[in-house]
Amino acid sequence: MKKIFTILAAATLAAASLNAQELTNFAFGRKPIISPEVKNDSVTFRLKADYATQVSLYGSWMPGYFDKIDLKRGENNVWSVKIAAPDPEIYTYNFIVDGTAVSDPNNVLMQRDGTRYLSMLLIDGERSENYKEANQRGTVTHMWYDSNILGLNRRLTVYTPYGYETNKKAKYPVLYLLHGAGGDEEAWTSMGRAAQILDNLIEKGLAKPMIVVMPNGNPGQQAACTLNLPAKDINWRDPAFANVYVKSLCEEIVPFIEKNFRVNAKPESRAIAGLSMGGGHTISASTLYPELFDYICPLSAAGGMTVDQVKALKKAGVKLYWIGCGKADFLFEGSNKLDAVLTEGGLEHTYFVNEGGHVWYNWRQYLNIFAQLLFK
Amino acid sequence: MKKIFTILAAATLAAASLNAQELTNFAFGRKPIISPEVKNDSVTFRLKADYATQVSLYGSWMPGYFDKIDLKRGENNVWSVKIAAPDPEIYTYNFIVDGTAVSDPNNVLMQRDGTRYLSMLLIDGERSENYKEANQRGTVTHMWYDSNILGLNRRLTVYTPYGYETNKKAKYPVLYLLHGAGGDEEAWTSMGRAAQILDNLIEKGLAKPMIVVMPNGNPGQQAACTLNLPAKDINWRDPAFANVYVKSLCEEIVPFIEKNFRVNAKPESRAIAGLSMGGGHTISASTLYPELFDYICPLSAAGGMTVDQVKALKKAGVKLYWIGCGKADFLFEGSNKLDAVLTEGGLEHTYFVNEGGHVWYNWRQYLNIFAQLLFK
Numbered sequence: 001m002k003k004i005f006t007i008l009a010a011a012t013l014a015a016a017s018l019n020a021q022e023l024t025n026f027a028f029g030r031k032p033i034i035s036p037e038v039k040n041d042s043v044t045f046r047l048k049a050d051y052a053t054q055v056s057l058y059g060s061w062m063p064g065y066f067d068k069i070d071l072k073r074g075e076n077n078v079w080s081v082k083i084a085a086p087d088p089e090i091y092t093y094n095f096i097v098d099g100t101a102v103s104d105p106n107n108v109l110m111q112r113d114g115t116r117y118l119s120m121l122l123i124d125g126e127r128s129e130n131y132k133e134a135n136q137r138g139t140v141t142h143m144w145y146d147s148n149i150l151g152l153n154r155r156l157t158v159y160t161p162y163g164y165e166t167n168k169k170a171k172y173p174v175l176y177l178l179h180g181a182g183g184d185e186e187a188w189t190s191m192g193r194a195a196q197i198l199d200n201l202i203e204k205g206l207a208k209p210m211i212v213v214m215p216n217g218n219p220g221q222q223a224a225c226t227l228n229l230p231a232k233d234i235n236w237r238d239p240a241f242a243n244v245y246v247k248s249l250c251e252e253i254v255p256f257i258e259k260n261f262r263v264n265a266k267p268e269s270r271a272i273a274g275l276s277m278g279g280g281h282t283i284s285a286s287t288l289y290p291e292l293f294d295y296i297c298p299l300s301a302a303g304g305m306t307v308d309q310v311k312a313l314k315k316a317g318v319k320l321y322w323i324g325c326g327k328a329d330f331l332f333e334g335s336n337k338l339d340a341v342l343t344e345g346g347l348e349h350t351y352f353v354n355e356g357g358h359v360w361y362n363w364r365q366y367l368n369i370f371a372q373l374l375f376k
Numbered sequence: 377m378k379k380i381f382t383i384l385a386a387a388t389l390a391a392a393s394l395n396a397q398e399l400t401n402f403a404f405g406r407k408p409i410i411s412p413e414v415k416n417d418s419v420t421f422r423l424k425a426d427y428a429t430q431v432s433l434y435g436s437w438m439p440g441y442f443d444k445i446d447l448k449r450g451e452n453n454v455w456s457v458k459i460a461a462p463d464p465e466i467y468t469y470n471f472i473v474d475g476t477a478v479s480d481p482n483n484v485l486m487q488r489d490g491t492r493y494l495s496m497l498l499i500d501g502e503r504s505e506n507y508k509e510a511n512q513r514g515t516v517t518h519m520w521y522d523s524n525i526l527g528l529n530r531r532l533t534v535y536t537p538y539g540y541e542t543n544k545k546a547k548y549p550v551l552y553l554l555h556g557a558g559g560d561e562e563a564w565t566s567m568g569r570a571a572q573i574l575d576n577l578i579e580k581g582l583a584k585p586m587i588v589v590m591p592n593g594n595p596g597q598q599a600a601c602t603l604n605l606p607a608k609d610i611n612w613r614d615p616a617f618a619n620v621y622v623k624s625l626c627e628e629i630v631p632f633i634e635k636n637f638r639v640n641a642k643p644e645s646r647a648i649a650g651l652s653m654g655g656g657h658t659i660s661a662s663t664l665y666p667e668l669f670d671y672i673c674p675l676s677a678a679g680g681m682t683v684d685q686v687k688a689l690k691k692a693g694v695k696l697y698w699i700g701c702g703k704a705d706f707l708f709e710g711s712n713k714l715d716a717v718l719t720e721g722g723l724e725h726t727y728f729v730n731e732g733g734h735v736w737y738n739w740r741q742y743l744n745i746f747a748q749l750l751f752k
Contacts, residue, residue, distance in 0.1 A: 047476065048475075048476070049474060049475050049476040050474070050475030050476075051429060051430060051474040051475040052473075052474040052475065052476065053427060053429070053474070054427060077475070090603075097428075097473050097474060097476050097478070098425060098426070098427040098428040098429070098473060098474050099424075099425050099426030099427040099428065099453070100423065100424070100425040100426075100428065100473050100478055100481075101481055102473070102476055102478045103479065103493065105476075105477055105492070108491045108600075108601055109601055109603065110488075110493060110601075112486075115484045116481070117479065117486060117493060120603075122603050122604075131603070132602075132603045132604040133599075133602050133603065133604055133605050135529075137520045137529070139517060139518065139519040139520075140517070140518045140519075141515060141516070141517040141518075142515065142516045142517075143515040143516075143541070144513045144515075153511075153513070165519070165636050223509075224484075225484055225485055225486075226508075226509050227466075227485065227496075227498050227507070227508045227509065228498075228508040228509055229509050260541050
């Protein structure tokens with residue numbers, strides 16, 4: 001042991017908590033491995049895997065769920081593959097080493113998608129411009145609210161725009177931004193880049209400064225990733241629990257936010273949007289509480305509405321109804337039906353249809369578009 | 377592709393963004409793999425690795441840096457090993473699959489330690505009690521401050537205790553809590569469990585309600601894990617940049633916090649503590665600004681002080697000087713010297729020495745102890 005400590009002490013404090021493999025790399029001065037390397041419209045992925053027999057790569061830009069690309073073993077057992085860069089976007093990827101999914105140990109940028117940690121790849125370009133850090137950045141807060149309806153103390157994420165702390169008299173509109181099944185209160189800030197998108201849009205004058213509230217939409221869950229807060233058995237698909245979460249959102253979260261932040265507590269300053277399950281929550285919230293939100297944006301969603309419910313919304317004076325869905329989304333038909341019933345009920349709305357499926361690079365794009373239309 | 381979408385649609389929305397391997401597990405109803413499983417004083421680790429030739433485990437409870445335990449291949453290529461549970465604590469671990477470090481894909485609990493993502497293992501017990509969620513939980517905020525000294529807009533993390541939002545007239549003392557080299561503004565909330573420790577101590581009445589500020593101590597870094605905020609070439613070991621970060625901390629961060637939060641802006645309500653490099657920052661800040669902090673806690677730190685500097689601190693009326701270091705820490709000798717010069721300068725202080733080295737399970741324990749002594 002003594003020798004190891006000597007190496008460590010002589011080198012740098014930063015090395016102090018390396019594990020065996022890293023210590024070996026570190027102590028013997030191996031060249032750092034660069035992965036992913038984006039250069040001249042190509043991306044090279046590299047992974048050191050000394051004893052592997054097969055290393056492959058799965059990336060979210062690949063069209064099929066079973067697609068993968070094989071890496072080739074090179075010098076020092078560094079496996080690599082060079083591909084043509086996909087279109088500008090943020091993608092996720094992982095390696096598969098002898099059958100086991102592995103995130104890229106040389107890439108510190110990760111996103112958590114539900115229970116999975118995925119390495120991130122940024123391809124620069126117009127479409128991904130607003131996913132990067134703006135010059136003026138807002139604040140992201142994780143706090144807890146009491147839900148009497150659900151009988152739980154629950155975590156939520158709040159984005160306040162740049163200037164919120166200094167413009168002490170300003171009051172802000174609020175977007176309630178909901179995740180899908182499998183997501184949680186960190187989904188929109190991690191996978192969704194919501195803080196960066198809003199920062200960029202606001203800095204460019206394309207969106208109004210607004211607060212964004214991202215609650216946890218799994219009604220039994222107190223928070224994501226805790227050591228000891230058990231989930232309650234509240235299944236959102238069980239009719240016995242129909243709308244309990246939506247009730248908590250509208251009757252508890254909205255008042256909680258309006259009490260704790262400087263907010264315009266009026267329908268014209270409230271928007272609701274959500275993807276997939278959160279799109280369902282968006283539809284339910286707007287039909288159960290037609291007076292509450294003037295801006296309604298279900299994304300990749302399939303939710304039932306009656307013509308009467310549409311008429312009630314119209315009567316309540318909804319200012320924007322914006323649907324987004326990809327043609328390859330397995331909920332595309334559901335979105336088409338939503339579009340049809342809105343038309344039948346005579347509610348003016350936008351139906352934004354693009355390529356692609358039930359994926360984050362669509363949802364980020366939708367937020368980037370509809371956020372520019374809110375509170376105007 | 378059609379068949380896959382049918383399986384997905386028929387099953388659950390939660391499955392919508394599964395990758396190939398997971399989709400296979402999911403669609404064909406394989407039993408979920410439980411890892412780690414803590415049961416009757418044992419822990420079982422499991423990993424499905426279809427084509428691996430060797431799977432082993434490295435855990436932070438193992439005494440040597442090169443220690444590891446081999447897993448054995450079982451049914452369906454699920455590899456496993458059962459070990460006696462280590463003492464109560466939070467540990468980190470990873471698998472090594474054919475030479476490549478892999479976090480546990482069946483364990484959603486991860487901590488980021490600098491550039492590495494490590495799976496978490498909780499062993500319940502008195503020592504780890506305060507690392508779990510308390511009943512009353514504070515708020516964790518990520519915000520940005522302008523540093524003219526460093527020429528950067530930089531991210532910091534702020535913990536405000538339970539009740540901060542509702543007790544609108546209360547003013548709070550502030551602990552500035554600094555990380556080590558290789559860490560960043562998320563180190564103390566991720567590896568350090570600072571929010572949980574403070575929540576528990578405050579709820580039990582063992583610590584005063586306080587704000588905890590966790591800045592980024594790498595002076596060239598704007599923030600951890602961003603896509604596009606390059607680091608400036610400010611090396612804290614370069615004498616040309618001596619104390620620039622400490623100056624920014626004391627002259628910019630302290631005023632920023634005292635402007636934006638309800639704070640007692642007095643020395644008796646300011647504490648500073650830090651580990652390793654952050655312990656050095658703690659020592660520098662307290663010697664350069666002897667009037668600023670009445671509570672000073674360098675952890676696993678080696679920093680030079682002169683007897684005159686100690687006397688100046690004593691004159692300034694320091695209320696607590698608390699050193700923590702493990703006997704196996706490679707900075708133990710440095711801490712001994714610090715203890716000696718404090719004694720020579722006649723400054724009353726506590727030197728807490730325990731087992732173990734330069735590791736997070738010591739730093740969490742130190743925070744758990746010294747936080748009880750602050751502002752009393």
